[in-house]
Amino acid sequence: MQTFTNYMGRWGLLMSILMLMSFQVATAQTTTISGTVLETGTNETLIGVNILVKGKVIGTVTDARGNFNLRVNQAPPLTLVVSMVGYTSKEIEITQAEVSGLRIDLAEQTLLGQEVVVSASRVEESILQSPVSIEKMDILAIRDTPSDNYYKAIANLKGVDVTSSSINFQIINARGFNSTGNTRFVQLTDGMDTQAPALNFPIGNLNGPSELDVESLEFIPGAASALYGPNAFNGILLVNSKNPFEYQGFSAFYKQGVNHLNGRPGEPTSPQPMFEGSIRYAKAFNNKFAFKVNASFMRAEDWYGTDQTDLNFRAQGDLPFNPGADRVHVFGDEVANNIGLLRNVGAIQQQAQQLGLGGFIGSIPDQVVSRTGYDERFLVDYGASNYKVNTALHYRLNDRNELSYTFNYGAGTTVYTGRSATL
Template identity: 30%
Template sequence: MRLRFVSLMLIAFLVPALLLADGGAIKGKVTDQETGKPLAGANVFLKGTRYGSSTDVDGNYTIQKLPAGSYTLVVSYVGYARYEKEVTFEDSAVMTLDVALNRTELISEQVVVTASKSAEKITEAPATIDLITARNIDEHPSANIGELLAYQKGVDYIRTGVLGTGMNIRGFNSAFNAKNLQMNDNRLSTLVATSLPLGALSTTVKEDIDRIEVILGPNAALYGPNAHNGLINTITKDPRTSEGTTFVAGGGNHNTFSGRFRHAKVVNETFRYKASFEFDRGQEFNYVDSVYVGGVAFKEFGLDRDFDSVRGEASFYFSPNPTSDFIITSGGSNSNNLGVTNAGRNQIKDWRIFFLQARYVSPHFFGQVYHTWSITDDTYALNQRTQNYLTFIAAGFPEEEAERRSLHEAWFGSSPDQGIALNREANFRDHSRRWNAEAQYNNTWAGFHVTGGFQWQRDIANSKGTFLLDQAGAIELD
């Protein structure tokens, strides 16, 4: 018993001594002011220095090896008011400071990451940003999150279907718009071959969205030339702040049904994971777009107003230390619906989107690599297919043959025996792929904030010769 007591006394004296050997230290716990629950993943740092940490699953933090002097301690957490306090260290001092944060919906206190690719108050960001918060998303009854963008200043919104939305920033909106860049967790959320936003083909489930940041204006320096009008970045939840299981089911007009599931688990201080899944089905608005042939209007041929889609994502988080995360995420979707373009509607058939992403995030460094690929073989343009079909019917072909050949050909002639079939491709095929890699480092020295980084992207656009000029093979761009 005496030996155990002596050992405990030695530990009690040695641990502080080890901390003090290399300078002072500050430690404490960060909690929710209202509930008292610990806040895991809160950023704790000394302003204007390289010293910082983040809280563990119990809300605890420790910053060590601090030289004597006066500092400003900052604690920030998404959805909470920023906390700042002046602290002074003498040689080898150890300070304990617990912090209780207040929830806030004040825009001036919101923390964003899109404008500079690092956490900062929205009022300090070097660009105008609109923010759709987790509360906005939770209170929105529809599974179509795109509807929330209709309420943001500077965003033009157009409804293209029960699930379809079109939007643009800084004017010149249309239903088929690629003037603004859309991203999910800093990953391009666009089709490889056309750079159009994924929209209803997205892999992200509503219940997994933490917030949506909208940059109003050009941001090509950080995100490339496709961000010349603006940027919409959807950021998903961290299991540390959203642990648990959620299941939602609902229905409504147009025979719609939506079932959504999300599960997140913190296994220990170094490992956590989450998974989400969604199934939607229904029937599009009862609207038929006219196709004009020879000045006569015809109904779209091959129109299917029934839609359905499945989507899902899974993420695994590994934290080698309290301030760094290594994240692997994969997801996919399969969609059947109607897509609106400036030249008529497309019948989307089994269009599949997949991605695999690896990220490393720390207070001063961000790096990621990801691969995105797209597969569809049966999608077709309703306008072109209708025109093709009518040429075969006018020449006296059987309906079954006209239907089959209308995907790829049009008939020029007065009868099956007098005329010629020419290629008029209505079918869309897409087997495109994209690889991306990027890294960014930021730090503050002597009051100057320095940021540097690089980006690399390789696109392999492959329509199998259907809608791109790739008859000789896939188009590769670096």
């Protein structure tokens, strides 16, 4: 009986503590803020402006109409930090628990050296103060890129050389090195290395986020081995996705076009459709838990390899054709040898004597020959496709620390060029 009484006493004490904690959480005051961010002078609304609570990780961004809505589990006063690349940052003091219709004006920034980026030291520094050169594409540059895919727009950054193996497979090179498989380069998506285990180099955007979920791209063309390992001495690309706490709601896009117009012999005789689509949904609950789901697909008829240029045209000799041809888009004819070398092989001479063909050995000409190859169109699947699914769970332990779990899946068909030919 005494044991049961002690047990019930401890259980009642535990329940009282839990009820007290729940009461404290329920009575904690919250601050709700909503408003619009506009550009000084033009009064145009600004999209993608970052609005953060100073000293915390809690924040949001403005939507397509320049509006924002932020709820903070903290009693006033508090300070909002409003910032956007190309504009002067501003701090707003909030002294009321409910603020609506707040108007915030941002003026253009005239000194580019004060732009704030995430540098190689993983802290906020200005571009002029950063120890390395940084090229960046923000959310507006990604949205306004003239390319059919934002990843291809990386070629427009300073110090970047992009090799396109396929219509959906691009390899980034820097620092004067050009390769179809750059093992000296590192690409991170939210801190995750995206290199293929079998190839040991990044595989472009085949397993990266879609255009709807990319917040910024940061490219460091210099050596970054001190921070990111020995593979990064050729450069590093940081792809930052959108945080579901700051970018909520449903969004989607669909793009379509055609290629293979006026195709050459061996290519499709009619224009082929190419299209890409993506959807994204993100939701946050009480500034503590948030999730996002992304799905995208891409389909196109890849460029055909029909170049019949002979790279070994000097081996023709006196013949009207070249038996040692090595054509660009023909496989199997790369190895060529001079059949005149057979005259000096003792085993062949003995075999020819036994067959009564010894007189023919001396008539073998000095002629380079190669085996008959196979056209690329008989070996390669030109139906390029890419399917990707991405999901992430975010949990805020407190106002300064956040945990996230991300799952990325990508599959599809592409063409990988092992080497390039030069004349």
